[in-house]
Amino acid sequence: MDQKLQERGPVLFNRQVAEGIYHMSVLVPGIAAAARPGQFVQVMVASEPSVQFLRMPFAVFDVDEAAGSVDICYQVVGEGTEQLTRVVVGDEVDFVGPIGNGWHVPANAKHALLACGGVGVPALKLLADELAAMGARVDVVIGAQTEKRLACVEQFEDSIRDSHGALYLATDDGSTGIKGFVNAVTDELLASHDYDYVAVCGPPLMERSVALPAIEHGVTCEVSMERLMACGVGACLGCVVETKDGLKRCCVDGPVFDASEVVW
């Protein structure tokens, strides 16, 4: 069994990076040393159960193992995340992690397509780094409702450039990039390129709209799924995902699933 940690650490920064979207870095060296791309942390910010009872799951966005920091990127959607925005440098937050299986990067991947949107973007950053380091070409498609809500793009730039890949942006209103959904871009890319690995993370409909065509093209495709969670350790069975092999726990059997195994 993988060692899991509960670790409290000081916040190194917590800044707004787009409309309603924040980037936070926390000093939790144990989790930083153990985390792999595609894993997540369960975050407790409130000290009062009347404010926040359950932890909130966020993808590990970035890790600096030398510095001992773990970054998350979150969108304000309710009281818990609102509370998170009020945390200032030096305040302590409580992480449990790293949790989940992470991406299963094929060792021989030559050309990968990473598609993400909204709060799914952070889950792919470390994967892009790993693929680029392996020598795979990394194409990234990032979607958002509008330019003002587009976040975390610059963190992908190094891996895309180093791997001679390409970055595509898509917004629902056309305020930047292509006007349309992520799959408007991925449909074209899948038809015109020979990808050997596709990774997707975003809202359920967006994941489906990329995963099904990828499967049709015969490309290995993984999706990182999101469900409401309670424990985050595989005990409560609150977060199950329907797969061809029965119900799986999103938290510990996932969050990354083979797209061809998911019942869409």
Added chain:
Amino acid sequence: MSTVDMCVNVGGLPMKNPVTVASGTFGHGEEFAGFFDVSQLGAVTTKGVSPLPWDGNATPRIAEAPCGMLNSIGLQNPGVEEFCKSQLPWLATQDTAAIVNVSGHTLQEYVQVIERLEDEACVDAYEVNISCPNVDAGGMTFGTDPAQAAEVTTALRALTKRPLIVKLTPNVTDITVIAKAVEAAGADAVSLINTLLGMAIDAKRRAPKLARVVGGLSGPAIKPVALRMVWETYNAVDIPIIGMGGIATGEDAIEFMLAGATAVAVGAANFVDPLASLHVLEGMVAYCKENGVAQVSELIGALEV
């Protein structure tokens, strides 16, 4: 004071300390082994086990509530055969008592689970779940009617010499009526409370937050109700009580013992803090040391009124 005697006995089940976990909040224990050595607990109480695999309810199954949460899992479990094959062997290697929670839609299904588990040497006690609010047949329907609660208890009593703990629902007018019925039918102990039936609504979407619409409320929000019911039950029956409902600290657990519980179970707090059950135990020991309590069992029902 050097050490505190933390031993308790729950209806024939010796526990090295009074702390166990509420069924359904701790898997079969292995899920938490990455955080701490679960052998430190007095017992591990497993997720409910039925004769055949159950898929449970549709998602979302979880909703946050003030000072707690709602769940409508619906007793998803792999069935007793798979439980014996893939989960129980791990628990058998742990130096802690194994209490297996037994679930069924019908009387016959409870019987089938216990008959199968009688073949497993490592099971130390049964907790009979007649109180789950999240299944349509069985579950809570047995636990809200004293005659049916007694009928299940009588039938299972005849099958086993192991300690038989019956888990009661708070969703009744008078919990002592059910407690007395299962005591008379041969239960060795009762555990209480299961979750309180509740509901959460998303006003913006005009939709329920749980796919099943209703679910069980747990967490600190229900502690006062649970304490009251433990106290009422302690004054109504002679068999021991495992008290639970919103326990998150050692002091919470001590309160349940003062109200009459012989042992305590940590539930939803395990979701918030994976080490919660261990912290509860440590907090209980600290309380005993600070208050000159040599044996934790002195505290059972020691409420001064």
